[in-house]
Amino acid sequence: MARAIIAGAGVLPQLVMAAGPAEWVALPGASAPDGQSPLIHARYEQLGAVFAALDAAGVREICFAGSASRQRFDGAALDAETRALLPRIEAAQHKGDDALLREVVAIFEGRGFTVRAAHELRPDLLAGDGALHGSAAPGGDAARARAVLAALGPLDVGQAAVAARGQVIGIETLQGTDAMLAFVADTAPGSGGVLVKRPKPGQDLRVDMPAIGPATIHAAAAAGLTGVELAAGRTLLLDREAVIAACRDTGLNLWAVP
Amino acid sequence: MARAIIAGAGVLPQLVMAAGPAEWVALPGASAPDGQSPLIHARYEQLGAVFAALDAAGVREICFAGSASRQRFDGAALDAETRALLPRIEAAQHKGDDALLREVVAIFEGRGFTVRAAHELRPDLLAGDGALHGSAAPGGDAARARAVLAALGPLDVGQAAVAARGQVIGIETLQGTDAMLAFVADTAPGSGGVLVKRPKPGQDLRVDMPAIGPATIHAAAAAGLTGVELAAGRTLLLDREAVIAACRDTGLNLWAVP
Numbered sequence: 001m002a003r004a005i006i007a008g009a010g011v012l013p014q015l016v017m018a019a020g021p022a023e024w025v026a027l028p029g030a031s032a033p034d035g036q037s038p039l040i041h042a043r044y045e046q047l048g049a050v051f052a053a054l055d056a057a058g059v060r061e062i063c064f065a066g067s068a069s070r071q072r073f074d075g076a077a078l079d080a081e082t083r084a085l086l087p088r089i090e091a092a093q094h095k096g097d098d099a100l101l102r103e104v105v106a107i108f109e110g111r112g113f114t115v116r117a118a119h120e121l122r123p124d125l126l127a128g129d130g131a132l133h134g135s136a137a138p139g140g141d142a143a144r145a146r147a148v149l150a151a152l153g154p155l156d157v158g159q160a161a162v163a164a165r166g167q168v169i170g171i172e173t174l175q176g177t178d179a180m181l182a183f184v185a186d187t188a189p190g191s192g193g194v195l196v197k198r199p200k201p202g203q204d205l206r207v208d209m210p211a212i213g214p215a216t217i218h219a220a221a222a223a224g225l226t227g228v229e230l231a232a233g234r235t236l237l238l239d240r241e242a243v244i245a246a247c248r249d250t251g252l253n254l255w256a257v258p
Numbered sequence: 259m260a261r262a263i264i265a266g267a268g269v270l271p272q273l274v275m276a277a278g279p280a281e282w283v284a285l286p287g288a289s290a291p292d293g294q295s296p297l298i299h300a301r302y303e304q305l306g307a308v309f310a311a312l313d314a315a316g317v318r319e320i321c322f323a324g325s326a327s328r329q330r331f332d333g334a335a336l337d338a339e340t341r342a343l344l345p346r347i348e349a350a351q352h353k354g355d356d357a358l359l360r361e362v363v364a365i366f367e368g369r370g371f372t373v374r375a376a377h378e379l380r381p382d383l384l385a386g387d388g389a390l391h392g393s394a395a396p397g398g399d400a401a402r403a404r405a406v407l408a409a410l411g412p413l414d415v416g417q418a419a420v421a422a423r424g425q426v427i428g429i430e431t432l433q434g435t436d437a438m439l440a441f442v443a444d445t446a447p448g449s450g451g452v453l454v455k456r457p458k459p460g461q462d463l464r465v466d467m468p469a470i471g472p473a474t475i476h477a478a479a480a481a482g483l484t485g486v487e488l489a490a491g492r493t494l495l496l497d498r499e500a501v502i503a504a505c506r507d508t509g510l511n512l513w514a515v516p
Contacts, residue, residue: 094424144413151409155402157426166352168415171429175445183441187433 004059008066016065019121048081064207096156098202117206127256129232134253137227145196153200164193185223198231211236214246221250232256262317266324274323277379306339321374322465354414356460375464385514387490392511395485403454411458422451443481456489469494472504479508490514
């Protein structure tokens with residue numbers, strides 16, 4: 001059963017391509033795996049062309065990997081298949097990112113594709129339970145940030161938060177984790193706080209697993225934090241060696257809890 | 259019954275002093291009402307001296323007005339009365355800002371003072387229900403931001419949030435509303451979003467009423483927002499004319515809902 005990676009930006013597509021033979025589809029902004037042309041450069045307005053390219057290559061199994069950028073649909077560029085799907089897509093979009101991604105998965109499944117998660121193909125990238133570098137911090141700030149994420153999760157908001165000395169000093173919004181860390185660096189330098197990053201309850205982990213790379217570790221250290229807590233088994237390290245090396249360079253503690 | 263204003267930073271102390279004859283106590287960072295010396299320049303470590311100064315002036319009614327900055331206690335400067343209160347203060351402090359303020363009120367009440375709210379003395383400063391300038395926005399973004407605040411309130415986090423086109427792009431943390439608006443201006447310029455500012459459920463409105471001044475209106479406009487929603491009867495305009503003038507200058511809509 002031929003496989004294709006639906007590839008967005010970042011290093012994850014390459015890491016998943018390394019899991020075994022696969023074709024790939026380039027989403028806008030995709031980083032190209034070395035030395036292999038994509039089946040197609042996908043446009044969100046032309047899902048029919050994507051399905052046709054996958055069918056022609058005999059692909060039945062797909063894996064979404066990498067980050068897809070939010071883009072406005074160009075109504076004039078819609079193909080017939082996408083036009084027919086538009087009401088479903090727009091209805092989901094109004095409910096938020098989680099709903100939109102779930103609907104995209106449902107559309108591909110409805111078209112007969114089996115959707116595999118990146119962490120099924122690369123389970124070695126998942127953060128395991130316990131300390132990944134240094135030691136787990138003893139509690140207070142991590143628990144406070146976790147409580148914020150638990151409260152916001154049902155609203156499809158907030159995959160990360162920062163607490164320091166019992167106070168919440170950063171809550172991730174649409175702009176993402178790195179923008180939040182830059183805010184913390186600007187407005188609360190040297191806080192010694194803890195970043196907690198966890199999936200929201202509504203997130204479809206097959207296509208939208210939280211991920212952390214060395215840039216986030218460096219950004220957390222630059223923001224004056226002392227530790228980062230991840231959700232064990234529900235966060236991808238992109239990749240593991242680079243993340244641990246960044247912790248070693250910065251002295252940041254990194255751990256995961258269930 | 260002589261009255262004293264316990265005055266922090268900002269314009270509120272002056273506005274409350276205008277409500278009738280009153281002495282005043284200067285907290286660190288207090289802005290001095292024109293032409294009247296304070297009974298005492300208070301230090302947080304020396305509550306005994308504050309009580310003594312109030313007693314000597316025959317003050318039985320107090321009103322906290324203006325913002326008090328977070329400061330570390332200097333243990334060496336503690337007077338006996340404050341030292342005795344320290345366990346209560348520290349226990350409250352660990353529970354967050356709301357708990358700390360409630361405890362401070364309880365301490366003054368326990369010492370025999372009647373605590374009056376700023377809006378009891380100046381009810382004209384409260385935002386009333388409905389449009390204050392321009393028109394109330396029709397719903398979606400304000401409702402989304404309000405839902406975020408409702409979810410976070412029980413955690414004593416978040417007095418303000420910004421949503422634009424259904425997405426949450428700013429959530430207030432310890433650093434305050436203006437820091438959040440600067441973040442939104444940097445990371446999501448021209449969003450056309452709505453700022454919602456409301457008290458947290460645990461907030462003691464006698465001493466910690468949300469307030470908005472012209473600087474926040476200008477900051478919201480600079481962040482590319484189109485409207486600001488307040489909690490009717492639970493937000494102070496500091497002061498009303500300056501806030502409305504700022505709305506007029508920037509074209510921002512301002513309204514309040516229950």
